[in-house]
Amino acid sequence: MVCAGATRTSVGVTTVAVPAHANGRAFANVRSGSIAPAAALLALYALGFTLLHELARAWGGAGFYSLWFPVAGWRLALLWHQGPRWTLPIALVELAIDLILGAIPLGGPDAPIAWIGAVRPVLAYGLAVWGVRRLVSRPGAAGVTLLAPPMPLALVSIAAPVLAALLTLPQALWRGDLTGVETARDVALSIAAFTVGDLLGTLLIAPPMLWVADRLSGVPRTGLPRPGSMAIVEGALVLGLAALTGEMLRWLGLGSQSAPALIGVAWIGLRFGRVPAWCALVIVCAITLPRTAGAVNTIERLQFHLGLASVVMAGYLAGSFHDAQARARAEVERRDRLLFQAERLKTLRAMSVAVIHEISQPLSTLAIEARHLHELTVDASNEVATTAALIDRKAAHLSGLVRRLRRYGGRAVDEPSPLPIATLIESVVALAKPEVQAADVTLTIAPLAPSATVMAQEIELSQALVNLIRNAAQACGKGGEILLTVDAQEEAVCIAMSNKCARTAAPSAGMGVGVLVARAIVEAHGGTLSLLRAEDMVRAVISLPAIGTAA
Amino acid sequence: MTEVPASLATVYVVDDDHDLGASVARLLRRHGFAAEPFLDPAPLLAVYADVVPTCPAHCIVTDVMMGDIDGFAFADRVRVIDPGVAIIFMTAWPTTANAVDSVRRYGGLDYLEKPIDEDRLVRAVTEGVSWSIRRRSALGRTARLTARERQVFDLLVEGHPNKVVADRLGLSPKTVEDHRAAVLAKTGANGLAGLIALSR
Known part of the structure; x- marks a missing residue:
């Protein structure tokens, strides 16, 4: 199932949905x-x-x-x-x-x-x-x-x-x-x-070549790490000590031994990562390789190169391992942060459920009395009647909102059921409208195909959509426009949301989990969420498996 | 069935939020019901037990989450005292499970979510009052049956023919015929359909 908007990148639009493999950058396609x-x-x-x-x-x-x-x-x-x-x-x-x-x-x-x-x-x-x-x-x-x-x-x-x-x-x-x-x-x-x-060729030549290639093809990279001066001093000391030891062994007539260099580069690799390790290897090779060029006894030369290969391999693997570990650590930290945010959301939800309950009680009284007041004052002076009518309308509106919010934040665990997209969009718009209006953003719904139906948990899916609309509204600020379109195909239903901002607005501070939550929900429904970002526009496309027309 | 004027219908409103209870009672009074708010189900039970013979309530609108006795336990106890009262639940913590239970297990007529939908509340109470009146009249008409006639009545309204009823009760079909005639005479029903309507 493919949604047109998800794959087609119009002019000036770049895909920001990076594939899950972080190593995708090295796997640039033909x-x-x-x-x-x-x-x-x-x-x-x-x-x-x-x-x-x-x-x-x-x-x-x-x-x-x-x-x-x-x-x-x-x-x-x-x-x-x-x-x-x-x-x-x-x-x-x-x-x-x-x-x-x-x-x-x-x-x-x-x-x-x-x-x-x-x-x-x-x-x-x-x-x-x-x-x-x-x-x-x-x-x-x-x-x-x-x-x-x-x-x-x-x-x-x-x-x-x-x-x-x-x-x-x-x-x-x-x-x-x-x-x-x-x-x-x-x-x-x-x-x-x-x-x-x-x-020796692959380990010394391939990494810098790939780095240059990535740079040229514009793959975003963190760039070369900038080691601190202490690191440089430590690396130089280790390498110098290794070279000194090697030279001493040779001077003492014990042959060309690779062990000191091996320990040295492994040290640098494990401590500082792949790039410093590679630099150390280049230095080692630059010093030693010229010695074996030209006419040297084959056996001696082979021995020497085998030693050098071990040094290069050990150094490179040690450096790569250091980098891989750093990456894994960063990943764990990221998950910790997400977990923390999830905890925060849980607390927020518990709080909001309690607040909704506390509000609904007095609101019940207020709504009843407001309506009564409205009925009583129909024949009163224009001023009084207008005020009473306004209070009644607002109380009724608030009551409806609380009822909807309760369904949304309550402990409702519903089973997936066939859900017409039109119903979904209707409830989502009702939920998001106050927020969108408060942000002074226009929300436009393109005419939908009434028959499109998906298998979904309505509350979860509404949350995903509301999150995206909220993000779109917040990103835009005053005068922005959000367009919501639904494209029902044979196998998939594509819900696309794009915002057009009047001017570049400072993004408001959210917790940054709205899209994560939306993505998780959509993926749990067997669909995909992709975001396309351009300078003045963000387009979110949800693709869900369709189950045909509603029975 | 003739509609009873709403002013003759007594409605009790039970909510541990005094303002809301009073507000709902006033709302119902405006719609012509003789509505009375109660803060706690316990005193209502006491009052209720006293007035049953003379002035029973037609409908009780009760909150679900309350202090000592929750709405469902309260409904159970009221049912024991008066099987002819309609019960409507209202709650600020609606759940699907409670909604189903309120109707299936506790004989509730409706399950209303706070903030209350006024029109729905009034509709439910109106319906409850007329149900209660019908129910009471049916109960009154079957009250004079003897124990044996009651047994025959219960089996007949389940749809069993005379022969099966006789078999079940160990009587002769002729005796069952006699009991059946007595039941019809006492209840004033004109046939089996009328009896079934009374049993509902």
Whole structure:
């Protein structure tokens, strides 16, 4: 069931109903139907691929391409940002460049195998991205700290290289001669080197690329955290100490040990989060990587890079874990606040029920006497008669209001029943009218289809609608207009409410739970609530499953 | 059934809010009822017990939530003393459960929500008074039946034929015929339909 107004975004209107997954920002969709930007993106990718590919050559060796492969990060960033559907275009781009650069043969008996070898890592990366996204979007994954953002990116950054490396195994066993991998030792070396090179690439390159991409595509982000000076001093001290310890071990002839650096970056990651951890990793790599470029013993170099990969992985995971925890903590705090507000609402409700009761008693007397007075004074002087009539009218109005309010705030737990939308709108308008008029706002109801019916708890659903009307009125202030339209379709009934403000009014201080309550009620009815916000207008669309015409 | 002038109809209003009780009583008096407010059901019960033989009330309008005796307990006790009085409940705490109970369990004629809808109150009281008068007359006409005739009457108005009544009571059909004739004579009803109307 889809409501036209909920999906169509008119000019200048942006959707503010962010999907429930907070990591939705990383999952920006392919903008289907726009070929030019996609082509430009692929061209940019091709350029980056070529440059980074050449850069990686310095850390190459027999049986593997490179022990430090930034292309992996470049590729992962694009796949993660655009989604696994981009796997094929990326694979084709990489294949084309490999062919142009002569990295793989254009023809010959073994050409197809070489081609497969060129696209295989891309397919593996696509598969890893798809898998991790599936894992995260599963129902029930939302509450797991290990899957809270940015953990999914950290997971895919590690899973993709490992998967890609493992997928080289069949070819290495079957036609190892093609890549100079003959013995079991060669196979192990090749896979280890492949994994290490890609790991370093994904963990160091993908995060900043994604950050830049998010910035460019205008995804709202909190921006980079600004660490305090004490944090910088602490990080620098830890890193310096780690470097000093590492150098000392080397100087003492104990080889290049990664443990000090590992502890250092894990410390920074756990204490300060992902971005500082990434900065520390870049510093570590900037110092150590040049040492292994060029002609160094392969085994020594592999060992060194394996150590470096462990450092990078540990640092990155520690930082991501810190961020995920911070996010989870913020979520708990938000829920606490909501709970507090719910408690407050409960108290308010109890109070209002008591007040309604206390009022209804004297009001009964007042209404009876006012009417009597009115009847008595019909023939009195014009002045007296008018006053008595006015008092009577107001007392009667107040009585009606109290009766309605009681039904609304009382402990009425009603069962869902077929509810004609026209009835619903009528009672909602009666409830909201005094408030809307007090705010000096006009409420217009478009003609409705009389047959539209939904299965609903009338009181709850009225509350949802009243909340939205109240919000619309408060947001506008004097001279605003609210338009309420109902669109009955075969499967869904769409109730849309839009306000048009005469001028920008300062929003009044509400408790901010009106929309939350409305959303909860609508969702409990199996419907959806979406809000579209523009500069001078807010449009709320409720979509409810229709049950056909009322019996 | 002829309408009795409202001025002859006695209505008691029970509410622990003195002003409201008085106001409702005055309202009813304006509509021609002999209405009397009571602050508490207990004194009314005492008064009521005294006047039953001579001047019973036709209708009682009572609040539900009151001090010692609530409206429902009060209705139960009044019913014991006088089965011919109409009872109307009014409340500031309306619930669906109470509304159903007030009519089904406590024989209430209506269940009014405060602030009171005046027209509905007057309609309900008018209806209550005429129901009460009908009920009293029916009760009066069946009062002179003997115990045996009462048994036969009760079974007949349930729709049982003479044979079944005879069977149930262990009498001969001829005896039942005699009792039936006596019942019709005493109540002045002209047939089974009239008897059923009396039992309502």
